[in-house]
Amino acid sequence: MDLDYWWLLLIPVVFGLGWMAARFDVKHLLSESASLPRSYFRGLNFLLNEQPDQAIDAFIEVVKLDPETTELHFALGNLFRRRGETERAIRVHQNLLNRNDLPEVEREHALFELGQDFLKAGLLDRAEDTFKAFGSGAFAVEAQRCLLTIYEIEKDWAQAIAMAEKLANTSGQSYRKEIAQFHCERAQEALQRKDATASADELKLARDVNPANVRATMLAGDVEMAAGNPARAIELWRQVETQSAAHLPLVVERLMKAYTALGKDADGAHLIMQYLEKYPSNDLLDISYAYIAQHVGTEAAHELVRAQMQKAPNLAGMSRLLESQVATAEEPRRGELELMRNLIRQRTKNLPRYTCQSCGFRARLFYWQCPGCSGWETYAPRRVEPMASGG
Numbered sequence: 001m002d003l004d005y006w007w008l009l010l011i012p013v014v015f016g017l018g019w020m021a022a023r024f025d026v027k028h029l030l031s032e033s034a035s036l037p038r039s040y041f042r043g044l045n046f047l048l049n050e051q052p053d054q055a056i057d058a059f060i061e062v063v064k065l066d067p068e069t070t071e072l073h074f075a076l077g078n079l080f081r082r083r084g085e086t087e088r089a090i091r092v093h094q095n096l097l098n099r100n101d102l103p104e105v106e107r108e109h110a111l112f113e114l115g116q117d118f119l120k121a122g123l124l125d126r127a128e129d130t131f132k133a134f135g136s137g138a139f140a141v142e143a144q145r146c147l148l149t150i151y152e153i154e155k156d157w158a159q160a161i162a163m164a165e166k167l168a169n170t171s172g173q174s175y176r177k178e179i180a181q182f183h184c185e186r187a188q189e190a191l192q193r194k195d196a197t198a199s200a201d202e203l204k205l206a207r208d209v210n211p212a213n214v215r216a217t218m219l220a221g222d223v224e225m226a227a228g229n230p231a232r233a234i235e236l237w238r239q240v241e242t243q244s245a246a247h248l249p250l251v252v253e254r255l256m257k258a259y260t261a262l263g264k265d266a267d268g269a270h271l272i273m274q275y276l277e278k279y280p281s282n283d284l285l286d287i288s289y290a291y292i293a294q295h296v297g298t299e300a301a302h303e304l305v306r307a308q309m310q311k312a313p314n315l316a317g318m319s320r321l322l323e324s325q326v327a328t329a330e331e332p333r334r335g336e337l338e339l340m341r342n343l344i345r346q347r348t349k350n351l352p353r354y355t356c357q358s359c360g361f362r363a364r365l366f367y368w369q370c371p372g373c374s375g376w377e378t379y380a381p382r383r384v385e386p387m388a389s390g391g
Contacts, residue, residue, distance in 0.1 A: 070096060070106050077113055086121035093117060105138070112139040115146060124150050141171050148178075152374065157182045157189075180210035181368060181376045187219050191226065199223050214240055214247045215368055221254060230258040241275070247381045248275055249283035250366060256291050269295040276304055280311055283383050289320045319344045353383035 073096050080089035096102060096110040115130035128150050134143035144167050151160035161182045164175040183206035190199035200223055206216040221236035237251045237258070252272055259268025272288045273296065285308050293301035305320045322341035326334055355362050356379055361372025363379075370378045 070102070074109065074113065077117070081113075081117055081120050084120075086117050089117045090114065090121070108134070108137050108139050112143060115143065119146060119150065124154060141167070144170060149374070152369075155185070157185045176210045177213075178376050180206040180213040180216065183209065184213070184215045184219060184368070187216070187223075191219065191223060194226070196223050196227055212243060214244050214250075217243060218247075218251055218254070221251075221258075225254070225258060225261075230261040234258045234262075238271075244381075245275075245279045248279060249281060249287055249383075250381050252284060252287055256288065265291075265295040273300070273304070276308075280308055281382075282308060282312060283381075286320060289323075315344055354379050354381075355384050 073092055077089045077092035077096075080086070080092060093110050093114040097107065097114065102110070111130060111133065115127050118124075118127035118130060128147060131143040131146045131150075134140045144163060148160060148163045148167060151157075151163060161179055164179045164182065167173065168175045183202045187199040187202035187206065190196075190202060199219070203216045203220050203223070206213055210216075217236055217239050221233040224230075224233040224236060234255060237255050240247050240251045252275070255271065256265075256268050259265055259271075269288075269292050272284070273292060276284055276288070285304060289301055289305065292304065302321075309318065309321055319341055322337050322344070326337045326341065353362075353364050354366050356370040356372055356375065358375045358378040359370060359373035361370055362384075363371065366381060367379055369376050
C-alpha cells in the first residue's frame with residue numbers, strides 16, 4: 001500500500017522534469033532560430049511553394065552572410081543541379097572542398113555531390129575519376145552505383161559487368177538481371193560483327209547468370225539463324241513459350257521466317273494458331289494474321305480475329321477484322337470497308353505502344369532497357385493502345 005503512495009508522489013516530480021526539459025528545448029530552438037538570417041526562412045518558404053528560382057536567390061544571400069553554413073551550400077548545389085545549372089553547382093561543391101576546416105564526413109559528401117554534378121553535366125571522365133575515389137565510407141556503395149550508370153551510358157559492358165558483380169557483394173542486392181543483360185549486349189555486338197563464337201559464349205554466360213532471361217534465348221536463335229541453321233533456331237525460339245509466354249509476340253516473326261526458310265510455312269502457321277488458342281493475344285494475332293491467312297486460309301484467320309475481338313476489342317483487331325471482310329466483300333461495300341480500315345490504321349500508326357512499368361515512358365518499339373529511366377526489363381512485352389482492354 002505504501003508503495004502505491006510513493007508512485008503518486010513521483011508523478012508530479014516526473015511531470016515537472018518534463019516541463020523543464022520542454023522549456024529548455026523551446027528556448028534552445030528559439031535562440032537558434034534567432035541566429036538564422038531572415039533569408040534562410042524566405043528560402044525555405046519558396047521551396048515549400050515550389051519556387052526554386054526565388055529559393056536560390058534567398059539561399060545565395062544567406063551563404064554570403066554566413067559562409068560557414070555547409071548545409072546551405074549542399075542545398076544550393078542540389079538546387080542548381082536540378083535546374084540544369086551544373087557549372088554553378090560544380091563551383092558550390094568545389095568551394096566546399098577547398099575549405100581546410102571541413103570535417104571528413106562533409107568532405108566526402110561534397111566530393112560525392114561534385115561527382116553527381118559532373119555526371120549531370122555529361123563530363124563522364126571527370127565523374128568516373130571522382131567516384132573512383134570512394135574506396136570505402138558512407139558514400140562508397142552509391143558511388144559504385146554511379147560508376148555502373150556511367151559504364152552503361154558509355155556502353156562499356158565489360159566494366160559494367162565487373163561493377164555490377166562488385167555491387168552485388170558490397171550492397172547485398174542482386175544484379176543477376178542486369179549482368180545477364182550486359183552479356184546480351186556483348187552478344188549482340190558480337191553478332192553484328194558476325195562473330196558467332198563470341199556471341200554464343202556471351203549468351204551462355206547470360207543464361208548461367210539468369211536462366212529466365214528471354215533475350216538470351218532469342219539471341220541464341222538469331223545466332224543459329226545467321227549461321228544457316230533455321231531448324232535449330234526454331235528449337236531455341238520455341239523455348240520462349242516455357243520461359244515467358246507473354247514474350248511470344250516478340251519471337252513469332254522470327255519463327256515465321258525460319259519456317260519459311262525450311263519450306264514449312266503451314267507447320268509454322270499451325271504452331272502460331274496453337275499459341276493463339278493457348279495464349280490469346282492481340283499482339284500475336286496482329287503480327288501473324290497475314291501469315292495465317294496465306295498459309296491456312298482467310299476463313300481461319302477471320303475466325304481467329306472474330307474470337308479475339310469478342311474477348312478483347314481493340315483498334316488493331318478491328319483493322320484485321322475489316323481486312324478479312326474486305327477480301328470477300330463486293331462493291332460498294334468493299335470500298336466502304338477499306339475506307340474504315342485505312343482510317344483505323346492511320347489512327348494507330350504513330351501511337352506509342354509499349355509502356356515502362358517503372359517510369360511510364362511510352363514508345364512504339366520494345367526496349368530491353370527503358371530510354372526514360374534506364375531500367376532493365378521494365379517494358380511489358382504487351383502493346384497498349386486506346387480502346388484496348390486486355391489481350
